[in-house]
Amino acid sequence: MADEKRYWLFKSEPEVFGIDDLILAENQATAWDGVRNYQARNFLRDDVQVGDEVLFYHSRNAPIGVAGVALVTRAAFADPLQFDESSKYHDEKATPEEPRWYAVEITFQQKFEEVVTLKELKAHPDLTEMLVTKRGQRLSIQPVQPEEFRIVVELGRAKDLEDDPLDLI
């Protein structure tokens, strides 16, 4: 609890669940479940805390990049899908007493006017160490440095200004 606020990047395929789905969700919140990678699981279980901020990343479908920001509103709890036999995320080795997979809850915070694209992230001189820009990086839950988070949000805001019709008057 004494831990400082942390920053994360959560990947999702917008076709499956994009930032617009988060906006439309009840209370604009959702359980971030279905994570089935141990490294990502460990982050969810051990490190993601209420109050942390999340870059909401759209993968696979253009425009690929950061679509907005969400807030962590509930820390790790057992991913219910692991106990659901009808779910593709069902895990027969998991039990409520000893869950194997964890979820957190995130709540919508902001959507950028335009996606901050992966291309832009790769091109930015201060984001060369950002994990998502690295080749072959498939982790769906990634830690983000505070400075990296600040820069990406700034890039998102800059776009909002560019697109503001008032600027054209």
Place this chain on the structure above:
DNA sequence: GCCAACGTTGGC
């Protein structure tokens, strides 16, 4: 849709 990079599985 392709395929490189990765993670997991399972035979030995």
Place this chain on the structure above:
DNA sequence: GCCAACGTTGGC
């Protein structure tokens, strides 16, 4: 415990 085979991710 190694590693080939397989399945998945995700940029292009």
